Every structure is written in C-alpha cells, then in structure tokens.
Amino acid sequence: MVNNIACGVLTDAGTPYIYCVGGSVVSTPTATTGRVFRYNPVTDTISPVAAPWPAAGTTVIPGGFTVFQNKLYILGGFDTVTGGGQGINQIWEFTPSPAGLGAEAHCSPCSLGYIPTTTIGKPHLHGWGQRYHGWSSYRYDQLLCL
Numbered sequence: 001m002v003n004n005i006a007c008g009v010l011t012d013a014g015t016p017y018i019y020c021v022g023g024s025v026v027s028t029p030t031a032t033t034g035r036v037f038r039y040n041p042v043t044d045t046i047s048p049v050a051a052p053w054p055a056a057g058t059t060v061i062p063g064g065f066t067v068f069q070n071k072l073y074i075l076g077g078f079d080t081v082t083g084g085g086q087g088i089n090q091i092w093e094f095t096p097s098p099a100g101l102g103a104e105a106h107c108s109p110c111s112l113g114y115i116p117t118t119t120i121g122k123p124h125l126h127g128w129g130q131r132y133h134g135w136s137s138y139r140y141d142q143l144l145c146l
Contacts, residue, residue: 003023003024003025004022004023004024004032004061004062004078005020005021005022005023005061005062006020006021006022006062006063006065006072006074007019007020007021007065007072008065008066008067008072009067010038010067010070010071010072010094010096011070011096012038012096012097013097015040017038017039017040017096018038018039018041019036019037019038019049019072019094019096020035020036020037020038020039021035021036021053021062021065021072021074021092021094021101022034022035022036022053022060022061022062022074022077023035023061023062024061024080030059030080030081032058032059032060032061032080033053034052034053035048035052035053036048036049036050036051036052036053036094036099036101037049038096049096049099050099051094051099051100051101052101053092053101054092054101054102054103058079059079059080059081059082060077060078060079060080060088061077061078061080062074062077062092063075063076063077063078063087063088063112063113063114063115063117064076064112064114064115064116064117065117066117066118066119067119068119070095070096071093071094071095072093072094073091073092073093073094073117074091074092074093074094075091075112075115075117076088076089076090076091076111076112076113076115077090077113078113078114085113086111086113087111087112087113088111088112088113089111089112090103091103
C-alpha cells in the first residue's frame with residue numbers, strides 16, 4: 001500500500017530517513033492502511049514505526065504534507081467513502097523521536113483533500129485543495145496556529 005501516502009525526510013539520531021504515513025491500494029482506494037514506516041536509502045531497508053496513522057480503520061487517506069522543524073505535517077485528507085468522497089479538515093503532526101503521530105488541537109478552516117503543500121520560511125503554504133463542491137486555498141501557519 002504505497003498509494004496516497006504522506007512522506008518526508010526526517011532525521012532520527014543524526015540519520016536521515018524517509019518517513020511515510022497512511023496509504024491505500026491503487027485498485028481499491030477504500031482499502032486504507034494505518035501503516036507508518038521509515039526507509040533508509042543507504043541500507044535500502046524499510047522499518048515499521050510504532051505510531052499508527054490516527055485515521056487508521058477509517059477510509060481516510062492523507063492530504064497535503066510538508067516537513068517543518070523535523071516534523072511531518074499532514075494537512076487535510078480525503079475520506080474515500082463518506083458522502084461519495086470528501087475532504088476533511090484535520091491536521092496531524094508526526095515526530096520521529098520519540099515516534100508519535102497525533103492530531104493538532106486546531107483544524108483547517110475548510111475541508112480539503114488533495115492539497116499541494118510546501119513550507120516556505122516558517123508557515124506552511126498551499127495553493128489549492130479539493131473540496132466537495134469546488135476548490136479552495138488558504139495559508140496555515142503552525143507557529144501562530146492560523
């Protein structure tokens with residue numbers, strides 16, 4: 001299950017790894033996973049991480065994602081079943097050490113699914129997000145909770 005996953009390069013004990021969260025099966029997008037793993041490109045090994053995707057057991061796949069201060073942020077997501085498919089407004093933060101993945105105390109102002117996301121300076125910026133009835137955009141600043 002390496003479709004619709006959120007990944008980013010994070011460092012643990014001085015070693016950079018590619019951490020990945022969630023995902024779905026290409027042929028069956030409603031079959032989602034709570035898997036979190038890290039890949040070491042130097043040794044070509046994948047290791048499970050004991051910090052399951054909070055949306056595990058649901059039909060939610062991660063939305064946009066970006067790395068800021070050695071943390072992987074997942075903004076929004078897409079529920080592949082509810083209402084025939086719709087964006088969600090939750091925000092998650094993953095830290096590699098100690099490994100943990102949890103929901104932020106605040107949510108995005110609108111439900112967004114597939115979100116081009118990047119970090120520019122200190123805030124997370126993204127341009128467009130898929131909504132059930134159209135498209136939307138906004139800026140999320142993790143430090144100011146905006």
